[in-house]
Amino acid sequence: MVTTVRSARQIAALNDEAARLGLRATMALADARAMYPQLVAIDADEAADRTMLEQIADWCDRYTPLVGLDPPDGLFLDISGCAHLFGGEEDLRRDLIRRLAVQGFHARATIGDTPGWAWAMARYGISTSINETATNSVHSRASGNPDSCRRISQHDSGFPLSRGRTEERHAALLPLPLAALRIDPQIAAPLAQAGLKTIGDVIDLPRAPLAARFGSAFVRRIDQALGREEEPIVPRLPVPSFLAERRFADPIGREDDVLGTIVHLAQELARAMERHGKGARRLQAALFRTDGKVVRVEIGTSEPLRDPTRIRRLFLDRLTVLGDEADPGFGFDMIRLSALAVEAFDAVQTGWGTGDPARETAHLIDRLMARFGADRVQRLVPQDTHWPELASIAVPANSIAQGKDRHHDSAKDRALEDSLFQDSRIPVRPIRLFERPEPVEAIAQVPDGPPVQFKWRRVTHDVAYAEGPESIALQWWRNDQGMPVTRDYFRIETRQGVRVWLYREGIYQDKDNPPHWFLHGIFA
């Protein structure tokens, strides 16, 4: 694999065979070609590497929800408090390496008490009594490219160690090259010229001159490796407030089994959330397929939710729509249900006979959203403008509180009607509005008057009665897309009794821009 560094073609990664021939990464391609003219070189695809790394990170989610990316080829896993689920740190590490090897990845993993230390040992460490590392390279199958070879380093950190082991770990760090401190080669090079090549060489030097000469970042890296300074792992995905998971010895694939598991997990989750007085607004089910793919199914709710049967219903709707996207393949070996967003939710007395209609509506909204997408279930909200298209906008139904002011409906309606001055008995606004006003051909008797005849969708309509004009102008501060400034609206009744909303754009005096007529809405 070849990449271009400063306009020179360089080897970015190579397979075992090439390594055995004496080639190595960062070697110029021209040099390698000189040694072996028949060398097969392909361009490195950084985007694909990144995607692959994210997929592996997804998969690593099975060990801990706190997975941080370390591009181009590393991952940080915070396993504080997780290790015992896998029989201890060492077993977790072996399990991770073994499972990755089965998938065709060669990985080195180190468990350390700081991310810096783990990074250094995973990349530059030699086999020690503390950490046993596998060094065999395997072809990466998952990349779909038999000639590429990938080394994935896993750095695990975050387990508190005893003082004795801490010192031992410091000692292990000393013989490593400075690059193990995650510093820029531009900093490492002058240090190397000064004869400072290993971490041991710099660790006891006076800090102030070091910081002054090489920057505070360099000193911070030393501190981070030694654990003198905290370094949080930035999780790739938001860490859920509540989660429940289940692993299977035999993978499951039937939808019923998956949903059954989700119900069990939802019950666990409900108990945990109830203790804290919370309900979920956003839930995610992560289905871990045996071949490493992770299917994430997310649902949103319009009010805090704990009820496992309702959660099941929502996932059922969502899975129905996903279809092939949630294909179980050879089965799922782990399912995790996590509450990504929670809100305060006090327990309420529930019963089938006396269900609250508003709550049922909320649940219906959730289900429709799960099935058709959040942007398709809407409420119409009036806006503070007269411009027809903007005066009423559609927003996702769960984004506004439901049932507010319900008892003041009639009073508010009256107020609304009063606010729109009305000179006739029909409502001044149509019940249906075209998103794009439809052009019509209209004939008006006088230049600024209402039309006497118009042709809409190839049918000619005679105007029996017209009311207007009602001039509506777009606010000047919104008028940045070259929209016309004013429209003259007419309420029209045709001979057949059909009532429509027509408007004229432009004026007749303007010879260059003759007015155009549009049909914008339909009255009842």
Added chain:
Amino acid sequence: MERSLTGAQAPEALARLRQSIEKIQHYQHDNAPMPLGLSEADRLLGGGLTLGALHEISPSAPVHLGAACGFALALAALSGKAGRSGRETLFIQTDMARFEGGAPYGLGFDLFGLPARRLLVLRARRALDALFAMEEALKCRGIASVIAELPDDSADLTATRRLSLAAREHDGIGLLLRHRSASMPSAAMTRWEVSAKAGARDPHGGLGTTSFLLSLVKNRRGPCGRFRVAWSHHELAFVPEDPVAVAAPFADRPADAAIA
């Protein structure tokens, strides 16, 4: 038209027979029907529009879609009135229907009598999605009425039967708003064809209240009929207009003023 209005003996007898068969089939509805406030229509419907049932509405010609939609909204507004407040209306529209007939306009709904804040809008991609959503919504206690707008003949006998069964679970009404009047059989309780009617002028010479010409073309519980009604969006009530053409003396007076 006149014949069905006067109500000949045969259809009445047929309706009685139908009602007794419905009883045998446990079609009996516990819900009191929703009176439309039109004595003639309510008599033919057996007290009013059956709640917990499916009703079909279509324009008599494509150009009357606005009127058909208005009638559906008026029924939805009635269904959300008195005793059923706090319940919502779901308006389902397929993308095709939206493209052909325009989107529901919140301000217009407010002024017409159906408050937009009690309205949910679902934009369905296909008619199948719309039917699914309608069925689910009819089973929901918090929904007073569901309007599903379909531009094509996708709701067949099976689909309408499913919807009728779903509607029976509660007292919500399902309104199937078709863009064309369907000729295929349907399990709906009633079928209406609506056209706009040039309404009376208001006292100031402006456009008067919305008027419809309603044709009840199918009625499972009685004979059919034709009615001329006006909708008072202020009072949320239908106002009957005289079926006999007496428009001339009334032309300069609004219909609801005549009633008062």
